[in-house]
Amino acid sequence: MTPFSYSRPTSVADAVAALAEPGARLMGGGTNFVDLMRKGVEAPDHVVDVHGLPLGTIGEASGGGLRIGALVSNTALASDERVRRDYRMLSEALLSGATQQLRNRATTAGNVLQRTRCTYFMEPEYPCNKREPGSGCPAKTGFNRIHAILGESEHCIATHPSDMCVAMAALDATVHVTGSQGDREIPFVDFHLLPGDSPEAETVLRADDVITAITLPEASGASRNSVYVKVRDRQSYAFALVSVAAGIELDASGQIADVRIALGGVAHKPWRASGAEGLLRGSAPTEDAFREAGEAIVADANGYGHNDFKITLAPRTVALALNKALGLAQRATGDAR
Amino acid sequence: MSDPRTVGVSVTVNGEAHRLDLDPRVSLLDLLRLHLDLTGSKKGCNQGACGACTVLLDGERVNACLVLAVSCDGQEVTTIEGIGTPEALAPIQDAFIEHDGFQCGYCTPGQILSSVALMDEAARGLPSVIDVDAPPCSAAELSDEEISERMSGNICRCGAYPGIRKAIHAVASGAASTSRVASGAAQPATA
Numbered sequence: 014m015t016p017f018s019y020s021r022p023t024s025v026a027d028a029v030a031a032l033a034e035p036g037a038r039l040m041g042g043g044t045n046f047v048d049l050m051r052k053g054v055e056a057p058d059h060v061v062d063v064h065g066l067p068l069g070t071i072g073e074a075s076g077g078g079l080r081i082g083a084l085v086s087n088t089a090l091a092s093d094e095r096v097r098r099d100y101r102m103l104s105e106a107l108l109s110g111a112t113q114q115l116r117n118r119a120t121t122a123g124n125v126l127q128r129t130r131c132t133y134f135m136e137p138e139y140p141c142n143k144r145e146p147g148s149g150c151p152a153k154t155g156f157n158r159i160h161a162i163l164g165e166s167e168h169c170i171a172t173h174p175s176d177m178c179v180a181m182a183a184l185d186a187t188v189h190v191t192g193s194q195g196d197r198e199i200p201f202v203d204f205h206l207l208p209g210d211s212p213e214a215e216t217v218l219r220a221d222d223v224i225t226a227i228t229l230p231e232a233s234g235a236s237r238n239s240v241y242v243k244v245r246d247r248q249s250y251a252f253a254l255v256s257v258a259a260g261i262e263l264d265a266s267g268q269i270a271d272v273r274i275a276l277g278g279v280a281h282k283p284w285r286a287s288g289a290e291g292l293l294r295g296s297a298p299t300e301d302a303f304r305e306a307g308e309a310i311v312a313d314a315n316g317y318g319h320n321d322f323k324i325t326l327a328p329r330t331v332a333l334a335l336n337k338a339l340g341l342a343q344r345a346t347g348d349a350r
Numbered sequence: 351m352s353d354p355r356t357v358g359v360s361v362t363v364n365g366e367a368h369r370l371d372l373d374p375r376v377s378l379l380d381l382l383r384l385h386l387d388l389t390g391s392k393k394g395c396n397q398g399a400c401g402a403c404t405v406l407l408d409g410e411r412v413n414a415c416l417v418l419a420v421s422c423d424g425q426e427v428t429t430i431e432g433i434g435t436p437e438a439l440a441p442i443q444d445a446f447i448e449h450d451g452f453q454c455g456y457c458t459p460g461q462i463l464s465s466v467a468l469m470d471e472a473a474r475g476l477p478s479v480i481d482v483d484a485p486p487c488s489a490a491e492l493s494d495e496e497i498s499e500r501m502s503g504n505i506c507r508c509g510a511y512p513g514i515r516k517a518i519h520a521v522a523s524g525a526a527s528t529s530r531v532a533s534g535a536a537q538p539a540t541a
Contacts, residue, residue: 019357019374019420047416048397062421092476108479112503115398117410249502
């Protein structure tokens, strides 16, 4: 680790001010950041440790949903009774990620800002356009089993590693930010960027922005009857090869009134599948319809060799997740009758 | 004059208060091992993947290698040295011996801390991905599958997992033998 100075601001305003220092970086739980500093991928001059700021509670949002403080731990968020009941896919996504030790320490905002686990990004002896713009992307022709099939560019085929963010994208969450120019709200689906020709820019955050909270809209049938299905190389403690957050709400006649689909492990950001949702809304929830929706998502997908299997795996995982969500929706409809 | 790069930190470890000035790069694990001479917590991968460094921070298990020591100001840490003593092992330590829960023993301190935390988490009704709807509300209700999932942050390359699961089952169900503690025959069986 290269030397750095360290501060513990006691307010969001102080944290924003501390970020004005050149080379300053924010640290929450540090579960990803400390690792990257040790590897030399991150080399901040100054670390602004916000772990102690009073942003660690979950409360009611003004619109009727939930307001999740930036420093709520993954464990606390996954275990929250309201989250388990009303936003089930979020709880499942969090619990399927990492380990209990990491979930205890990791924070909501830190989860949003975690970096890709692309092997070439993580190892500074390799070139990487994300770590060092213009140096190249060895992943395209290298070992790319975990890499992107959607939304990638010739400059970067890395995936976003978060499970939580996939559920947040499907649930229409909003990111709340405070910076030197004041407060603003960013729809979750617009928060992360596709690589394009500047893969080093991963989010719309400005240098002195601090995430203060994430809000979820009021619970709905599609948020309650929802699941997170994660396919990985081993049963536990592994990143997703492909993951799907899906939720379904049925109308009185058993047709799909609302449906949410987002994918992880396939793109540079959580991949909200709005087109596939559009195909399903208002139609009957059949196995064929689920499979067609999944196929539509990968219609423009590209494989790079080792990750070609994801083009087959993704639609199957979408269909599986939708089937599970349908089961919950039918149970809910049955319970209501 | 103090080094401008060092930061003051107060931590309580196994009930004992410490006040140190540290380079902010020092991890909680290195604070324990190198500054406080508590070498029970092991440095395995040093990247949060193996769990050998697991300690309790304010009662919750964390990977000590991924926590900066200076960020623990005002917090309480429990290490394997705070769980039991060679003369009076904690029930879970006894059960690890009884059920052959370790071989080389390198991962064992972390496994023990994780086991202690796991039983507390179950008692608090924390869910795992196995069952979000109906988490167990006591450690005694944990299935093998649940224990495996909840212990997945602790890697044992010797493969002592069946023994570790048995040890946790034994303590969680109240069936653990306390004879070793009573007889004073509780010597760690490390090679």
